[in-house]
Amino acid sequence: MKTPARFWLAASVLCCASALLAYDVGDKAYTKKLETNLLEEPKALAHPVAKIDFAAELNVEQVNGAWLLVTTGDNRGWVFAGNVADQKPSADHKTDFLPSSASETTTSIAARPLDDVAKNYGDQKGLGEAKEDVEWVEQQSAQVNDAAVTEYLQAKRLGEYK
């Protein structure tokens, strides 16, 4: 009996999904952004029901594709798996985040540009031209800010907008 091609296709998709699935019911997950919204439904544009602080522990109650229904304290809602981590981030890292106004950069200001130590290194090593090239990359990169990335994800139906 010949095994139908669609059987193998379905089987390979099942295998892939199984291998890529990072969370299961009963697992712990941790918020990794400064603020993480829990949503009413497993959709990126759903109504937020709670805003959770950095490095909070979440209990996974249900898995729906790449979306997790989680609880923490009295809060319960959906979160995209890419917005949480399977290991708790160090609480010390909270101070490493830039203020949102700085990370949402304009076209001319790069977030965390080359610092004086790196610039001094470039100068002392005679690599001034390379230093200027890196600064050009930083300026170009700064133009692709959070809003532009969100727009791109939505247009391409990627990440939580899939």
Next chain:
Amino acid sequence: MKRGGLAFAVLALAVAVGTCLAQFSLNGFDPFKAAKDVGSLVKGTVGIGLKEENSIGGAVAIEIVARFGGVWKDAAATQRVNLIGKSLTRYCDRQELNFKFGLLNSDTINAFSAPGGYVFITKGLYDLVGDNDDQLAGVLGHEITHVTQRHALKIIERGDMLSGVSDLAAMKSDDFAKFSGAVNSVTTTLFEKGFDPKTEYAADKGGRALAALTGYAPGGLRAVLIRLKMGGASKASAIFPTHPPLAKRIARLPDE
């Protein structure tokens, strides 16, 4: 009928293994997590914080650009690399970093990353993947994973190279010498010795997972490696000379 039965048995085993792997990484011992834990311990002992990471990363980025023909200043291509790269980093595990993606003006086929979030790919590699976003995402995911798992910093931490340096910004000559040595240890690894195979395989695995989570085809990186392997001897001998053999990397990545 017998063939169908055998095929089903193989499939069932594959599904079971896949499920076990998924759960294994969550509930049981996971060697990659264990490696991360060891890294955290080292960090706690020696202590390369974000400020120092950015200084080292900036200096390494300058060295990468100087070594590979400067930056290819194509605004549209640079924007595309940043859009795909930042889509990936939106879901990476080090949200405190600000990643920057650039292109190197070199026809060789290679990619590099530096601490703090600098990622570069050569024009040669950019041209090779063409308009295939899945493949570009696979390559960028690999480099992003080197940064998020602090692979380069661990070299410095293991050697305790910044021991005794209290304030890099003060730039005392002794401190500059130590800083320069630390940068050199990273660039020597990037340009000459390469990371150990285990580290490269971890970057392959992490990059594939990040690309898939973001919604790109999980097989993008594997497809690039296959294209490189099939490319023949002309450029293949110079491709990723510091990386493990392509065949071994391909074999370790799932076939899909």
